Amino acid sequence: MDTAAVEVVDLVKRYGTTTAVTGLTFSARRGAVTALLGPNGAGKTSTIEVCEGFRRADGGRVRVLGLDPVADAAALKPRVGVMPQSGGVPTGARAAEWLRLMASFHARPIDPRLLLERLGLTSVAATPFRRLSGGQQQRLSLACAVVGRPELVFLDEPTAGLDPQARMATWDLVTALRGAGVAVILTTHHMDEAERLADHVVVIDHGAVAAEGTPAELTGGRREVCFSTDADVDAARLEAALPRGGRVGSRDTADGRREYTVTTEDPDALDPEFLAAITAWCASSGVLAEDLRVRRRTLEDVFLQLTGRELRDQ
Numbered sequence: 529m530d531t532a533a534v535e536v537v538d539l540v541k542r543y544g545t546t547t548a549v550t551g552l553t554f555s556a557r558r559g560a561v562t563a564l565l566g567p568n569g570a571g572k573t574s575t576i577e578v579c580e581g582f583r584r585a586d587g588g589r590v591r592v593l594g595l596d597p598v599a600d601a602a603a604l605k606p607r608v609g610v611m612p613q614s615g616g617v618p619t620g621a622r623a624a625e626w627l628r629l630m631a632s633f634h635a636r637p638i639d640p641r642l643l644l645e646r647l648g649l650t651s652v653a654a655t656p657f658r659r660l661s662g663g664q665q666q667r668l669s670l671a672c673a674v675v676g677r678p679e680l681v682f683l684d685e686p687t688a689g690l691d692p693q694a695r696m697a698t699w700d701l702v703t704a705l706r707g708a709g710v711a712v713i714l715t716t717h718h719m720d721e722a723e724r725l726a727d728h729v730v731v732i733d734h735g736a737v738a739a740e741g742t743p744a745e746l747t748g749g750r751r752e753v754c755f756s757t758d759a760d761v762d763a764a765r766l767e768a769a770l771p772r773g774g775r776v777g778s779r780d781t782a783d784g785r786r787e788y789t790v791t792t793e794d795p796d797a798l799d800p801e802f803l804a805a806i807t808a809w810c811a812s813s814g815v816l817a818e819d820l821r822v823r824r825r826t827l828e829d830v831f832l833q834l835t836g837r838e839l840r841d842q
């Protein structure tokens with residue numbers, strides 16, 4: 529089947545006078561991981577809650593597995609897995625019992641024991657939900673979302689607050705789901721997660737798409753030169769000294785210094801000669817460039833450039 533797993537066109541979602549989603553368009557393929565990336569309040573959860581059929585759109589068109597998420601909710605329920613940001617499991621329910629119950633609603637579920645083991649929950653199988661740690665509760669919610677072998681799964685910040693081991697187990701499961709042909713849509717604040725997992729990244733800001741593409745397309749495989757210093761750097765003079773042009777940006781770092789970033793329009797322009805021009809300019813200007821390095825651009829850099837904001841903790 530070549531229809532998109534999710535198709536969102538010009539979606540608008542309002543809460544009273546707040547317009548949370550302001551004409552958002554994207555689609556998500558089957559057998560692929562689509563990451564919705566953006567700062568707090570960008571409209572990610574509102575968007576996926578409309579796709580899940582939990583909220584009605586105020587404008588635009590949404591199709592999930594070719595169906596309407598509200599009108600066709602009953603037909604979609606067995607085909608779509610949902611892991612909400614929190615909740616979803618009664619506080620007194622024991623982990624394994626609840627997962628077995630969820631499995632019993634499906635024709636061809638994954639063996640709950642295997643799923644508990646895969647997500648590191650075997651030792652707490654008999655523990656009531658309220659006694660599980662936050663990370664364990666999250667993993668149980670993830671298990672519930674996928675136990676019915678859905679064709680499409682929505683994961684809202686699946687690794688928020690998880691320790692590295694649990695995060696890795698979650699990443700492995702997401703990769704396995706994709707390998708099995710499942711469409712995975714996840715929201716995250718972590719660009720490393722999106723870079724690692726996503727086939728397609730949709731950067732959302734102020735309720736609309738700020739950019740989209742594969743992680744490589746978004747970063748353009750570009751490099752940049754960074755250094756920090758206590759000295760005053762005249763950015764215009766440094767730019768004038770660059771052999772084939774370039775831009776100098778700066779930001780304050782947590783330790784009270786300034787970090788400078790030198791980027792080029794043409795990715796090939798950043799060659800050894802370019803680096804030598806920067807260090808030569810620093811030498812002639814009395815600037816000690818600390819932590820000087822050439823690094824690949826990340827999704828966070830792209831986001832910062834697009835919106836002027838950090839991805840996390842707005």
Ligand SMILES: Nc1ncnc2c1ncn2[C@@H]1O[C@H](COP(=O)(O)OP(=O)(O)OP(=O)(O)O)[C@@H](O)[C@H]1O
Nearest residue numbers: 543546547548566567568569570571572573574575
């Ligand atoms: N039930 C609601 N009632 C009123 N306003 C809401 C409601 N839910 C979300 N909003 C507002 O809509 C905007 C988008 O929120 P949303 O939760 O969709 O963003 P998000 O990108 O998922 O954020 P986060 O990363 O914090 O989860 C925010 O301004 C938020 O305050």
